[in-house]
Amino acid sequence: MSDDGRLRQIPAVQTVIRGIGDIPGVASTWVHTGARQVLAEIRQGVRQGHPVPDLDEIMGRVRARARDLARPHLRSVINATGVMIHTNLGRAPLPMEMMAHLGAIATQYSTLEYRLEQGVRGSRHEHVAGLLAELVGAEAAMVVNNNAAAVLLALSTLAAGKEVVVSRGELVEIGGSFRIPDVMALSGARLVEVGATNKTHDYDYARAINEETALLLKVHQSNFRQIGFVDSVDRATLTALAHSHQLPVMEDLGSGVLLPIRLDGWEEPTVQQVVEAGVDVTTFSGDKLLGGPQAGLVVGRRDIVERMKKHPLARAVRVDKMTLAVLELVLRQYREGRGEQLPLWQMIRMPAEGIKVRAEALRDALGVQAPGLVLDIEPDWSEIGGGSMPGTRVPSWVLTVALPTDRLTAVEEALRRGTVPVVVRVKGGKLVIDLRTVFPEQERPLLNALVEAIQRGHQGSGEGHHEDTGYDQAGAGHGH
Numbered sequence: 001m002s003d004d005g006r007l008r009q010i011p012a013v014q015t016v017i018r019g020i021g022d023i024p025g026v027a028s029t030w031v032h033t034g035a036r037q038v039l040a041e042i043r044q045g046v047r048q049g050h051p052v053p054d055l056d057e058i059m060g061r062v063r064a065r066a067r068d069l070a071r072p073h074l075r076s077v078i079n080a081t082g083v084m085i086h087t088n089l090g091r092a093p094l095p096m097e098m099m100a101h102l103g104a105i106a107t108q109y110s111t112l113e114y115r116l117e118q119g120v121r122g123s124r125h126e127h128v129a130g131l132l133a134e135l136v137g138a139e140a141a142m143v144v145n146n147n148a149a150a151v152l153l154a155l156s157t158l159a160a161g162k163e164v165v166v167s168r169g170e171l172v173e174i175g176g177s178f179r180i181p182d183v184m185a186l187s188g189a190r191l192v193e194v195g196a197t198n199k200t201h202d203y204d205y206a207r208a209i210n211e212e213t214a215l216l217l218k219v220h221q222s223n224f225r226q227i228g229f230v231d232s233v234d235r236a237t238l239t240a241l242a243h244s245h246q247l248p249v250m251e252d253l254g255s256g257v258l259l260p261i262r263l264d265g266w267e268e269p270t271v272q273q274v275v276e277a278g279v280d281v282t283t284f285s286g287d288k289l290l291g292g293p294q295a296g297l298v299v300g301r302r303d304i305v306e307r308m309k310k311h312p313l314a315r316a317v318r319v320d321k322m323t324l325a326v327l328e329l330v331l332r333q334y335r336e337g338r339g340e341q342l343p344l345w346q347m348i349r350m351p352a353e354g355i356k357v358r359a360e361a362l363r364d365a366l367g368v369q370a371p372g373l374v375l376d377i378e379p380d381w382s383e384i385g386g387g388s389m390p391g392t393r394v395p396s397w398v399l400t401v402a403l404p405t406d407r408l409t410a411v412e413e414a415l416r417r418g419t420v421p422v423v424v425r426v427k428g429g430k431l432v433i434d435l436r437t438v439f440p441e442q443e444r445p446l447l448n449a450l451v452e453a454i455q456r457g458h459q460g461s462g463e464g465h466h467e468d469t470g471y472d473q474a475g476a477g478h479g480h
């Protein structure tokens, strides 16, 4: 039959929709959209020489598509990668016990910009500024949408139309197109690069200072390490130099950590240490090592923070009430000496032996429910991730599932696209499951997802055996 003849065999949208009728819990608009999408795909297939599926199969595909369209696109997943601050998977998980407060702030009116004591207008900064400044020993603090915004706001406020001196070893790209030279250009400041890629000395900074200089900037090498013949100027030296010229020093700390951390021979400076060293304004993320919500935290000299608050950009990058609600509770938790109880810190500090015991239990349960698999418990490493402590690893134990190459891909895909999406690592012909980033209450759903995905993977190449989600889920790496 000609293509035209076969195209005419494709049922009309209305025929398919009437045939399906109501799907409980799925609004009819998703059935309509699903039918249009599936029929368009079939038309496309027919033009490429594929046969027309029968009406039952078409209706089955439309039902699956409609159910998928009816689910939120932003979904929770089980992170079995062992990467703790996984930027693609939402960075730091927040404590469940903070959700009731978040719910109240989100669904009711609040004191966001109101002072109950006087009955007058307040500022959204008041809720966390004092707490944050006190925690790190700074004069003042403010919070914006994210750290990228904090850097842009600080540079715009302090150095628009003037020069900013930065070491060539610190012209960092963070990912998602955040590059120090680009942010600098956007702020209206002129970048003055000094030193070499591997070495910058104090005299490099000193020579670059002139009457156009507004700021010396230090940028944390969040996501890479330099080894070998390298040298940089330490904070104390840099601040002494800047202050002798009446210039401020800014540091983009990236992750920003409040608790001492030494892993794999790598030590992050705490925000307290940076402030103590005399850095005039420091910026860092809320959802990296702080373990809170997405936010950009700014701490430093009062006059600088006040100017930043008044800058027109401050409104464009302001933080919303839901973020503030959770951030305040996270900061209070640090203030009360319970920072280590935040989910991220519990993961970081979780002993490998405990993870091994959980992995063995999962192996045993999986062995019973899906017999014949090649399962192993192996020593491996969890990663901090998210542009924090580059390459720093924490010893862990993983469950591995060895599969032939074609099945491996199919099972990995079935895991991502299942009812409860699971993201795993694939290494050396094995699925690698690190329970460090899996919450205990997720272990049962993880087991079920594994059993289901392995059964599907056994049926062949996952295609056609799972609900077609209609969009491509990009492989989740862990950029930042």
Ligand SMILES: *Cc1c(COP(=O)(O)O)cnc(C)c1O
Pocket (backbone or CB within 6 Å): 146, 147, 148, 149, 151, 172, 174, 178, 219, 220, 221, 222, 223, 252, 253, 254, 255, 284, 285, 286, 295, 296, 386, 387, 480
């Ligand atoms: C992560 C990072 C940023 C960006 O922070 P966001 O909170 O993701 O906007 C900026 N600078 C450095 C050095 C970083 O590590």
